[in-house]
Every structure is written in structure tokens, then in C-alpha cells.
Amino acid sequence: xxxxxxxxxxxxxxxxxxxxxxxxxxxxxxxxxxxxxxxxxxxxxxxxxxxxxxxxxxxxxxxxxxxxxxxxxxxxxxxxxxxxxxxxxxxxxxxxxxxxxxxxxxxxxxxxxxxxxxxxxxxxxxxxxxxxxxxxxxxxxxxxxxxx
Numbered sequence: 001x002x003x004x005x006x007x008x009x010x011x012x013x014x015x016x017x018x019x020x021x022x023x024x025x026x027x028x029x030x031x032x033x034x035x036x037x038x039x040x041x042x043x044x045x046x047x048x049x050x051x052x053x054x055x056x057x058x059x060x061x062x063x064x065x066x067x068x069x070x071x072x073x074x075x076x077x078x079x080x081x082x083x084x085x086x087x088x089x090x091x092x093x094x095x096x097x098x099x100x101x102x103x104x105x106x107x108x109x110x111x112x113x114x115x116x117x118x119x120x121x122x123x124x125x126x127x128x129x130x131x132x133x134x135x136x137x138x139x140x141x142x143x144x145x146x147x148x
């Protein structure tokens with residue numbers, strides 16, 4: 001073994017350039033950050049949407065309308081879908097549990113029954129809301145409507 005053929009142990013030397021370790025490292029001086037400016041400073045972090053001082057997109061686009069924070073969104077289910085559900089499951093009560101089991105609504109959804117289609121089954125339907133046409137169609141078929 002001679003001094004000219006010594007090599008470090010396997011995996012002991014990392015194969016990457018270390019930043020800010022003097023001018024001889026090839027990445028000293030400004031440490032790859034360029035000269036001056038906010039990006040060269042320590043602690044710099046760019047704000048989301050910052051476009052270098054140009055007016056950001058979210059401020060250039062006109063704003064209009066109103067978003068009601070108290071809006072209640074319903075999962076709409078029509079009578080023709082309920083008819084298929086009653087025919088397939090033979091259930092006497094249609095409620096949130098039955099709807100969620102069959103993938104029509106999740107257990108946290110508020111459900112509104114709408115009046116598209118015909119309904120001829122004598123079942124009890126429980127939901128958060130009903131359209132007037134759906135309510136009359138269910139009651140005319142001999143079923144009952146329960147608002148949760």
C-alpha cells in the first residue's frame with residue numbers, strides 16, 4: 001500500500017458539492033444565490049402568488065357575485081332513482097342509511113327528493129327536504145313523507 005493509491009472507505013464520501021464552503025469549493029462566494037436582492041438573503045420565502053412585483057393574477061381578475069357562507073347544499077335524488085332502489089332492495093323505509101348503502105348519498109349529505117319520474121311504491125321516505133311534486137307523488141302512491 002502506498003500513499004498514491006489510498007482511497008476512502010466505501011460510502012464514506014458523499015458525492016455532492018457542498019454549498020458555502022469557501023471559494024475553492026466551486027460554490028463559495030455568493031453560494032449560488034447571485035448578488036444582492038431578496039432571494040440572496042437568509043430567511044427569504046416567496047409569498048404564494050407573488051409575481052416579482054407585477055400585479056398578481058388574483059388581484060388582476062375582476063371580482064363579482066356573492067358567496068353565501070350559510071348556504072345549505074342538498075344531494076338531489078329523483079323519484080325515478082328511488083323507484084329503481086325500491087325495486088332492487090325491497091325496502092319498506094327509504095332513509096339515509098339505505099341511500100348510503102346503495103351509493104346514492106354519503107351519510108353526511110343532506111338529501112332532497114325531487115319529482116322527476118313516476119313513483120308507485122307504498123313506502124316511507126325520510127329525507128331532509130322534498131319538492132312539492134315529489135311529496136304529492138309519494139303520498140298519491142300511498143307512501144308517507146318524513147322530513148328529518
